[in-house]
Amino acid sequence: xxxxxxxxxxxxxxxxxxxxxxxxxxxxxxxxxxxxxxxxxxxxxxxxxxxxxxxxxxxxxxxxxxxxxxxxxxxxxxxxxxxxxxxxxxxxxxxxxxxxxxxxxxxxxxxxxxxxxxxxxxxxxxxxxxxxxxxxxxxxxxxxxxxxxxxxxxxxxxxxxxxxxxxxxxxxxxxxxxxxxxxxxxxxxxxxxxxxxxxxxxxxxxxxxxxxxxxxxxxxxxxxxxxxxxxxxxxxxxxxxxxxxxxxxxxxxxxxxxxxxxxxxxxxxxxxxxxxxxxxxxxxxxxxxxxxxxxxxxxxxxxxxxxxxxxxxxxxxxxxxxxxxxxxxxxxxxxxxxxxxxxxxxxxxxxxxxxxxxxxxxxxxxxxxxxxxxxxxxxxxxxxxxxxxxxxxxxxxxxxxxxxxxxxxxxxxxxxxxxxxxxxxxxxxxxxxxxxxxxxxxxxxxxxxxxxxxxxxxxxxxxxxxxxxxxxxxxxxxxxxxxxxx
Numbered sequence: 001x002x003x004x005x006x007x008x009x010x011x012x013x014x015x016x017x018x019x020x021x022x023x024x025x026x027x028x029x030x031x032x033x034x035x036x037x038x039x040x041x042x043x044x045x046x047x048x049x050x051x052x053x054x055x056x057x058x059x060x061x062x063x064x065x066x067x068x069x070x071x072x073x074x075x076x077x078x079x080x081x082x083x084x085x086x087x088x089x090x091x092x093x094x095x096x097x098x099x100x101x102x103x104x105x106x107x108x109x110x111x112x113x114x115x116x117x118x119x120x121x122x123x124x125x126x127x128x129x130x131x132x133x134x135x136x137x138x139x140x141x142x143x144x145x146x147x148x149x150x151x152x153x154x155x156x157x158x159x160x161x162x163x164x165x166x167x168x169x170x171x172x173x174x175x176x177x178x179x180x181x182x183x184x185x186x187x188x189x190x191x192x193x194x195x196x197x198x199x200x201x202x203x204x205x206x207x208x209x210x211x212x213x214x215x216x217x218x219x220x221x222x223x224x225x226x227x228x229x230x231x232x233x234x235x236x237x238x239x240x241x242x243x244x245x246x247x248x249x250x251x252x253x254x255x256x257x258x259x260x261x262x263x264x265x266x267x268x269x270x271x272x273x274x275x276x277x278x279x280x281x282x283x284x285x286x287x288x289x290x291x292x293x294x295x296x297x298x299x300x301x302x303x304x305x306x307x308x309x310x311x312x313x314x315x316x317x318x319x320x321x322x323x324x325x326x327x328x329x330x331x332x333x334x335x336x337x338x339x340x341x342x343x344x345x346x347x348x349x350x351x352x353x354x355x356x357x358x359x360x361x362x363x364x365x366x367x368x369x370x371x372x373x374x375x376x377x378x379x380x381x382x383x384x385x386x387x388x389x390x391x392x393x394x395x396x397x398x399x400x401x402x403x404x405x406x407x408x409x410x411x412x413x414x415x416x417x418x419x420x421x422x423x424x425x426x427x428x429x430x431x432x433x434x435x436x437x438x439x440x441x442x443x444x445x446x447x448x449x450x451x452x453x454x455x456x457x458x459x460x461x462x463x464x465x466x467x468x469x470x471x472x473x474x475x476x477x478x479x480x481x482x483x484x485x486x
Contacts, residue, residue, distance in 0.1 A: 003326055006032045009044065014410070022049050035067060039069040047079060052386060054282065056320060072281060074104055080114055085120070086318060088129065088275065093117045107195045116147055124151040138168060139447055142176030142384050147184035149210050154187035163187065165198070175371075178207040182368045189366075197366075198472040206364060209378035212371065217455035223389045227396060229288055229295040235339045235400045239302060242346050243310045246326045247317075248428045249280065249341065251334040253390060254374065258412030261353050262330040267439035268430055271324040276332065279316040283309045283344075284337040298340060310344035326430070338397045347427045350401070356412040357485050358466040361476060385481040390483075390485035414463055456465035 004012070009028050012046040013241040016025035026049045033042045041245035070076055084093035097114040104110055111134035113397035130150040138144060145163055154160055155354045163184055171177040181204030190199045196268035248268065248271070250262045253350030287308050288295045317327050338350050371379055397405060406427035413420040421436050465472050480486040 006035045013045065017045070017049070022052055025049060025054075033298055038069045038075070040066040043069070043357075044076060044079065047083065051083065051086070054278075056083060057393065059083040060087050060089070067247055071103075074100070074107060074110070078106075078109065078113065081117070085117060086275075087180075090117055092446060093311065094121060097154075106137055108134045108141065108144070111137070112144060112147060115333050119147075119151050127151055130343050136380070140170040140172060140176075142166065142173075142178075142180030142183070143167060144178040149186040154190040156191065160187055174207060174211070178204040179368060180364075181207075185366065187235040192484070194468040195470065198467065201366060202472075203377040204368070208376075209382075210370065212375045212378075214382045214386075216377035219386065219389060223336075223393060225295045227393070229298050229301075230339055230396070230400075232297060233299045233302065233339065233343075235342060236402065237341055237343075238346050239306050242306045242344070243278065243314060245314055245345070246429060247313070247345055247348045248326060248351065249334045249338075249348065250326050250328065250330045250351045250353060251332055251338075253364070253387060254332055254353075254369075254377075255367065256353045256355040256360050257413065258330050258332060258353045260410070260413070261351060261408065261424060262328050263439045264424060264436050265328045265428055265430070267435045268425065268433050269435065270326055270430060271328050272321065272323045274317060274321050274323075274327045275315040275329050277316070278331045278333070279313050280309075280334050281327065281337055283312050283316070284340045288340075294314055299374060302340075302343060305340060305344040309340060313341075313345065335394055337399070339400055344403055347429070349427060350397075351424065351427060352397075352405065352407040354407060356463070356466075357384075357480055358473070359463065359478065360410075360478075361387060362466050362469075362473060365476075379477050380476040382485050383476070384485065387485065388483055411463055 005329075010032050013025045013028040014031070016022075016028070026046065029042055029046050030051070031045065032039070034040060041060045043066040047059045047066065050056070050059035050062055059466075060080070060083045063076065077096070081097050081100070082094060083095050084090075094114065094117045097110060097117060099333065100110050101107070101114060111130050115127045115131035118124075118130060128148065128151060131144060131152075134143070135148070137145050139162060163180065167180050167184055171180055173463045183198045185201035185204065188194070188200065193271045213250075232290045248265060250258050250265070252258050262273055265271055287301055287304055288298065290296065317323070317329075321327070334350070335352060341348060342350070361380070364374070364377045364383060365380065367377070376382040398407070406423075408420060408424055408427070412422075417435060422432055426434055426435055439479045466476070477486070
């Protein structure tokens with residue numbers, strides 16, 4: 001610590017944070033923490049920096065200290081629960097939230113987070129009980145019904161009457177209203193009232209799209225820049241000193257079936273599911289992307305791939321998941337950087353999951369994603385455009401990559417589970433194991449919107465689902481036809 005007081009150094013760190021200077025701000029806060037080790041706000045700021053720098057274990061440690069030194073501050077307890085979930089420690093998050101619930105039994109936000117964590121862990125009955133408890137305390141909170149809808153099967157009755165009355169009355173916030181709209185559209189699905197689904201679903205999507213508009217030109221510019229960055233690279237060559245460890249990447253659009261494929265592979269005794277950590281994209285972008293956002297040519301920096309991307313990725317996995325098994329990585333954006341990962345990890349395998357675009361895009365449209373993410377998801381034309389950019393990138397990789405990459409169909413898997421599961425396991429470079437056919441019995445923590453579905457055997461009701469909606473789905477079909485995707 002310099003001649004400045006701890007308070008002055010702390011204020012200086014906050015000023016640096018406002019400018020986005022995370023590293024120097026962290027350095028100053030760590031110095032303050034040595035002098036004032038029991039000051040919770042210092043640890044909170046260190047935790048927030050760790051989150052922004054994608055250091056989830058450090059975030060857990062920092063928020064744990066803040067919570068320990070100020071257990072009465074609910075916000076710090078919630079910071080810790082979020083950090084535990086981000087670190088993949090779902091059971092620890094549940095334990096922590098249960099303790100928090102004991103000290104704050106009527107805190108709706110605690111109940112909501114606990115319900116969500118229980119869903120991720122596969123305890124649907126426990127999640128429903130907690131979420132209904134939250135709804136009893138805050139019946140006008142539209143988002144509680146949406147969280148409940150992830151695992152709840154609606155029937156006619158008081159709960160549905162309460163939801164429809166609230167929808168007519170209007171929630172206190174626009175976010176609550178559109179969340180309730182998604183929940184009611186799910187309820188209409190459960191009741192097989194398909195002619196009423198879009199009366200809730202379309203206004204909800206329009207409201208989210210207005211709040212979080214999608215910029216097609218920005219997306220196209222990113223794709224063009226990435227494709228340009230790959231030019232001149234010989235992807236078939238093995239770089240010197242490349243890691244020999246295996247990894248399997250399952251990638252595709254959201255709602256295409258990637259979680260199902262991931263869980264089949266994760267049932268194999270030699271593998272472990274790591275969910276969607278996003279390590280690969282971040283590693284490649286960190287190597288390629290300059291401060292001005294432009295991409296370097298991969299051929300000019302590929303000497304750094306084995307260490308900075310390959311070994312760096314493996315270190316990321318081991319640090320967060322403490323495993324030596326073959327990781328099954330379901331980060332859906334990985335298809336954008338397949339070539340770089342193929343060179344960085346020559347023993348890796350890549351599984352591209354495809355699905356009938358009518359069902360795939362409609363399924364995306366029927367779901368609400370985290371605020372500000374998947375902005376293309378709320379308009380049929382945007383969805384078709386986004387899928388076109390994905391198809392173009394995948395087509396490029398099909399020409400460049402050999403046996404490291406396979407393309408499989410969700411619809412084929414549903415039609416013939418055993419044959420397609422065997423093709424999946426073989427394509428992932430693994431020997432066959434019968435446990436892969438009963439994946440739903442041992443399903444690991446699932447963080448995607450498929451949290452409920454993958455804990456059941458493969459079923460066919462999700463194929464050709466678009467046919468149920470009649471004229472409501474025609475704008476999607478027309479957009480797909482116009483783009484030549486059907």
